[in-house]
Amino acid sequence: MKELSFLTILACAFVLPAQAEDIVHDAEYKILERQHSQKWQEQDKAIDKKLADIRMNNGDERPNIIYLLVDDLSYGQMGNRKMNHVMGVNTKNINDFANEGLSLERMYTEPSCTPTRAAMMTGRHPIRSGSSEVKVTLVGEGLSKDEVTIAEVLSEAGYSTSHVGKWHQGDIEESYPHNQGFDYAAFPAHQQVQLSLMTKEAALANNLFGWNDTMQNNDFVIDKTFRPNGMVTGLEARKGEMAKEVHMPAGHEWSQADYHEMNVRYQRQAIDQLQQLSKLNKPFYLQYWPLYPLNFVHDQTPNVTRNGGFMAEKLQLLDTWFGEFLNELDNLGIADNTVVILMADNGLMYHYGGPSGLSELIYRGGKTDFLEGGIRTDAYVRWPGVIEANSAASDIIHVSDLYTTIARIAQATDQIPRDRIIDGIDQTALLLEGETNGRRDYVYVYQNETLAAVVKNEFKMHVPTPGMPGAAAPVFNVYRDPREENPHIGMALWSGASFQDMMKRHMMMIQKYPHLPLGKGVPYSGIENLRPETVKLVDDFKSWH
């Protein structure tokens, strides 16, 4: 008997090597798991077999993974011809791409760039890593080195990793992508408010006031530090190296032309990375996060869209660029063994609705909102021959699920940390088996540090203002009332207690696994060639820290 047990233990150790411990999920997932554990375990075995077969058919190699993340587009604004007609744009390449794979029709993100990207990178609600706040100028903060990013997970598991484009995870050394698991990174230190709005052109286009100090009378300006000047622009680096600012001579005033050139450069670099990575003898993870369509100035070139707005035009350009990028993937002959995910990071920046060409479409609200318009985006996944072409799913999925799902597909689940809550659910079953195979029926919706809404199935509760009884919280049915305009408080009274329970469970888990602190440091640490104006800016910053 003893020997038999020993053999059994040996066998188990062989089947489940290294990390056998379960990933720590939020309590809500455990509620689901308890109800479906047997079915899911069986399904997972079949999926493991399927993934092994796929590897076998691809020279015993795991698939490449590409993550294309578009900035600030609401659900419906890319990938659907009918909506193209509404908007007067033509995202033909994205539409075609969408038709080649699975449309995730209920992808939830966080309501803004930094938190969504943090959620995807860490597999965790950004509140857990302190990354829920959007950063506009220099802050001396960023994604902590203690977070374990998807790039670190995949690196550890033998993937090459590259990042090109928007990053927006902070301006301190530890937060830069090449210090967070990427072998190579080309990225701006900040984001488009700096790059396309804080320019003289944006002031001349009447899209910005008060920042550019040559554009108005400044009789009463006493504090010259209120308008930050000399911020770092584009950076490039390799893992283990210091970052270097590129294409930005000292004393040069950043302009819209520089912004456009930066966009062009990232497109070129994304394709260049694709080419280089495809030649390596290992699978790769490449994320290309363009800055366009976010844009605030007309480029003085003739419009091509029927819409003509200064963001709509860039959406059109981005579609062309994605077409080129996906073409290159075909040309390199690696499209079949590459999973490509294309989605937006949050709802549109509707503050320029009208002239920008992009306005509310289906859901109400946009970037920064907890309404569906802020947190529902188009999301498409293609994996030729594996994911059913021209399919669609209304299962709920959250952007953090990509972390866990990508890790699974890359055979890197063991590298996911077990000492913290991972919000991301493994949704491989949804991708491979299609609609109704999702493993999530809930989302906690945060605005910065505030829990603003809770989603369960088709129901969405807007968290009541302090003092209002939870039972009287407005609850919406997102199918029947997509724009969240008719709260049926009476009709949803039955759900009040259940929603309260969901919040309690969530808070109990936070007590058990407290949030980790955001990384802190000196802005622009780890950059080897700061310009004199940047050094001055950092000095200003230090003076009050």
Place this chain on the structure above:
Amino acid sequence: MKELSFLTILACAFVLPAQAEDIVHDAEYKILERQHSQKWQEQDKAIDKKLADIRMNNGDERPNIIYLLVDDLSYGQMGNRKMNHVMGVNTKNINDFANEGLSLERMYTEPSCTPTRAAMMTGRHPIRSGSSEVKVTLVGEGLSKDEVTIAEVLSEAGYSTSHVGKWHQGDIEESYPHNQGFDYAAFPAHQQVQLSLMTKEAALANNLFGWNDTMQNNDFVIDKTFRPNGMVTGLEARKGEMAKEVHMPAGHEWSQADYHEMNVRYQRQAIDQLQQLSKLNKPFYLQYWPLYPLNFVHDQTPNVTRNGGFMAEKLQLLDTWFGEFLNELDNLGIADNTVVILMADNGLMYHYGGPSGLSELIYRGGKTDFLEGGIRTDAYVRWPGVIEANSAASDIIHVSDLYTTIARIAQATDQIPRDRIIDGIDQTALLLEGETNGRRDYVYVYQNETLAAVVKNEFKMHVPTPGMPGAAAPVFNVYRDPREENPHIGMALWSGASFQDMMKRHMMMIQKYPHLPLGKGVPYSGIENLRPETVKLVDDFKSWH
């Protein structure tokens, strides 16, 4: 020379027989025609040849034409999978049908049932025939015998014509479909407010108050005629015969079950008509205008949609029914030589948004509104082998254009009257040649008798309230701002004078061709079997007329 002229005249008479006179269009069309006459004339010659070739390939016979008109659905609510996912319904059959033909992405209707249907039947803005007002109960009014309907045009040209379902063109004899050109008609005298809302079940479902006099205390009711009782329900008739009320015994109280049975009956009769018409030795025109999805009471059967609302469920049922209808068309072997048009008559009846399951989706507003949500609907046209499959067009088209276009396709243009304004533009070029071949760039949008908005290209002016200068009228760009939320008065100042000119031209033409009067008469004239309660109701009506 004299003889030559005579021959020339003879030749001309041969080329242009009978009706050589031009159709009288509104001034705005003439502005366009003057700019494109040569191109359009050449294109028309090619189209004539194409239509002749099509006839030749079909045993020298003209195509059948089927017009499926859905009640009260806003743009996006049928025919698109992505929007299905938003709403939690699955209009699979309509989606498939849409993919087999041309999606008319900018179809404008009138803002309500009666006017849209009148526009289609007469090819004229309903204001011109006095048909712009919606009728709810008995009115002693209806479509005038002096209007020339598409059914009369097609009958005259040798088509068999049938109408099944909602009609809503009045309750006097001359207005009934079999007196307006249809060989056969099965239709309710009124509409769904009577048939699904003015029932005891609707009161029990809390969707109607005050009408059913057994549902509440009536201590203060002195006037028993305020609540009309005994209205005529379903009618059937053949051309030249009197109408007969069917399936409604005297003294019977109309119920939701009767309404459902009526819907089932029309579906059966539509298919039955299809079968009968297909056996005749002539082409046919069949219009099937279902009453569903409009519905106000849950049928006490389990829901099948994810949405579950009492209208959403009926939209789902209607999709199944259309699937059956289109299948029968295939089974009969006549699908290839049949043009099928499927569209909605105006935006959703959003007054029951939420529980009905149907709420605002993309455009703002709904039925009764001059906003895009009231007058933009899904519209799909299929003509296998002739109209390009899976195509779409953003050319502006108005529901009245179907009149002229169908006549053209049926070789019946000569039967269109020349003594009045025909608003319907011949859009055959758009159907056959595809996007950018439309011949309309404008729409005058009426709410009842009031001109409420004017559309030109992507611009839409809301007609200013009296006293406001026209130059300060709110003008919207429907691509950049689909929900008409940001009037850019300043940015659109340039267009003020041009919009004023459009209105002036339109009014000048009305002076030249004044509106014709609505038909008037005794309610329910021409029905051979009025119930006693109906006779009493008519007597009540007569007492004050």
